[in-house]
Amino acid sequence: MTEATHDDRHPMTGNRTDAGVDTGIERHEYDVVVIGAGGAGLRAAIAAHDAGARVAIVCKSLLGKAHTVMAEGGIAAAMGNLYADDNWRVHFRDTMRGGKMLNNWRMAQLHAQEAPERVLELEEWGALFDRTADGLISQRDFGGHRYARLAHVGDRTGLEMIRTLQQRAVDLDIDVFMEFTVTELFRDPSTGSGGTGGRISGAFGYWRETGRFVVFESPTVVLATGGIGKSYQVTSNSWEYTGDGHALAMRAGASLINMEFVQFHPTGMVWPPSVKGLLVTESVRGDGGVLKNAEGERFMFDYIPEFFKKETADTIEEAEGWYTDKKNHRRPPELLPRDEVARAINSEIKAGRGSPHGGVYLDIASRRSPDFIRRRLPSMYHQFKELADVDITQEPMEVGPTCHYVMGGVEVDADTEQSIVEGLYAAGEVAGGMHGSNRLGGNSLSDLLVFGRRAGHNAAYHSMRTKQRPTVSAEQVKAASAAALHPFEVEGGENPYTIQTDLQDVMQRLVGIIRTEAELRDSLAEIERLKERAKRLSVEGHRQYNPGWHLALDLANMLVVSECIAKAALERQESRGGHTRDDYPTPDDGWGALNLVLTLPSDSDSVDLKHQPLPVMPDDLKTLFEES
Incomplete structure (x- = not known):
């Protein structure tokens, strides 16, 4: 494969890089690297910056084109502007009931308590909400909410939210790496105790325009990459939603929970x-x-x-x-x-x-x-x-x-948003737990704001408390480069577009809105065959402007996430929220007390699954469900 020559300047800033020192690979050092520039990513980056960290935002497309703009209806927050009886307790109860009580109760509580403040914060930063006759932020009805509580801007709320957060991030002069894909997270095996050992030390990826590799050295990474919808034929999701954050987390040693719960709007x-x-x-x-x-x-x-x-x-x-x-x-x-x-x-x-x-x-x-x-x-x-x-x-x-939307995602601590891997955080759709088995409309945007802020703050504090920064080894960079370039080394192999089309057909047909044991077993067998075919992926041409190569790398993520969804859907023998089994048509109290935890062992390419008890809700919150 022939490489085009390139200049050693940063494509955005024009600053000289150390390409000549490390075989042309660009390097950057930050306290916090945020992967994703939707609502959660931008809010995390702003929070980390406000806490004193040096922050980079990395996004797959252009800044401002995040999928958050598709969330049109409003931001759910119990502000009581239309109904004085509305409060965080009612919002909490609605969220838990909407999630069929499988939510992480602490996340649902924090979300309901903090959402109003996050909305007012947006207003302070310039968001132009619709107004009531009294001049308050207007709120509209949405499914599953007892009161009208969605703060809105016509049917363009997500766009206004992104516009406001983006402008805030630009004003703060936070570094942004646009049209950039992260393919691997690095861990320093000599440090930390998270996951299978070792804490986060950075990330590896490439500029989509030039194909040039970049290493980020950072003791913390915040995943805010969104969902998995491009594994299905019919989806509202944009092209970026290939499960990147879910798969990156798993390969770094983190766990996913409850991936069977996929919401069909x-x-x-x-x-x-x-x-x-x-x-x-x-x-x-x-x-x-x-x-x-x-x-x-x-x-x-x-x-x-x-x-x-x-x-x-x-x-x-x-x-x-x-x-x-x-x-x-x-x-x-x-x-x-x-x-x-x-x-x-x-x-x-x-x-x-x-x-x-x-x-x-x-x-x-x-x-x-x-x-x-x-x-x-x-x-x-x-x-x-x-x-x-x-x-x-x-x-x-x-x-x-x-x-x-996928309700499942990276398993995180409710208060800090840190995964089981030290230094790895997640917020927004890529994180699991908040929505249980079904998300109420409008809760997504407030979720991004509440937990994006928490993830950014805690990532910054963790970075500043780190006395000895973890390191990225030359061997790790070499292995990541080789893995990314592998499709160019295969001649006459499979076309990535064909495999994606076949995967979408399998997921739509066998792991869709209504599921059965026989179809789910068939789906897992089909996914295994697709994984074998993916080992023989072949990409032609050069690294510059090569969408076939981009898809080839995305497919690795889509396949592991699809396996997680199908395996968890087969295991959960009940119907609950976004998971409907035709052969088990009703909810089951036993299953309602369990999370399904998915991991990817370092010595295997097959997903492991185990049961884990749901966190127990305190008695004072349980009493809320005794009220009418």
Whole structure:
């Protein structure tokens, strides 16, 4: 393979590097390296900087293009701006119930307590929220939340959040490495006691434009890489979501928990095929949209689960389109938790009552004025008009479930966000525990803010307490370089795009929204065959501008994460939240007390799984669930 010549200057800053000293490999030293520049990554970097650390942000695409911008509905925080009765205890209870009580109770508590302060902090930094008539931050209804508590900016909340955090990071002059992929985390085996021994010493990766390798030396790394959706055919996730952080953590000795819980957002676009899966925000339902089948029936009243029926009054006002809970708050059934709505839509489609393109109808046109829709849902109006030639002020949308979010992730300490590996932290979607088996809409953005801040602060403090910095050896760098370049050494091998297509087919078909033992066993056998094929991946051309090479490296992550999902889904013999087993259709109290922990032994490429008791909730919090 022939390498193009290159200059020894940093592609962004123009500063001279030490390429000539270490065979052309660029090196940097920081106190904290944050991998990912979405809401969690930016908030972590700001917190680490404020704590006095030298910080680098590394992101796979351009700064500002993080997947957080797709979170359109709002930031869940019990501010009480519309309902004075709302408080962190109610938010905590809603979150635990939404997660079917499998959440890490401490994470759910911290999240509910700290979310309002994080929203006000964004406002102080320049975020322009919608307002109530009294001038307070406006809050809207979302599924599973007892009160309207989502602080919002029309249906562009995630974009405003990223804009605000990005500007803050730029103002603080935090170093940013854009269009850069991390392929490996380094550990110093002579230090620390985390995981299988040794603490974090840095990270290795490459510039996507030039293919040039870079070593970051740092005693702490914060993973904020998002999710795993590109392992599925139909997903709302962007191209970056290939499970990088999950896999990096496992290969560094960290553990994942509860990867079987994959949330299929109820409403993704189903037409045209080029945008199938693109998110249709829950705000459409929060602002009055209703779901109908091909026969024009508003079917969600047929799918209110027994748990929620117990929460309702004696009468369900179907004519008015609401059910009324015990505190006399009227709620549409379209705002049940996402797992319930997704299963209901899936059932209608399977029963032959779906729309022409394999979805159902989401109708807001018959319930709200065109001016209201264009004012409250401007992004949705333009999205459908431009991409599907549908005017949502005049006609319904065709929508269906789309792979949206993974509740499982890196096992972290609830207060510090540190994994079992010393110096390795995780926040946001890549971290597990906070959402249990199902995430409530709006909790994602507040999760990013609350735990991004905690991860950044604690990573900075850990770095500053480190008296002897761990080191990266020449042998580690050489091995990481060889592993990254391996696809160029194979001639006439497998095409990475073919393997990705086959993996997406396996996950969509066999590990999708409804699962069975036979299909999950088949999926694991298929994944093993794909892993063997991936050993023979072949990439042509040079390292510069080579998307085939990028995918070849991403595939290693997608395969290990897909194995985790399928293996955990096979093991959990119950239905709970985002995990539905057709052969075990109900929740089981025994399984409800267990986390499934997944690790990757250093001497194997096969995932190990074990059971671990759920952390026990203190009695004072248990009493909250005795209240109506």
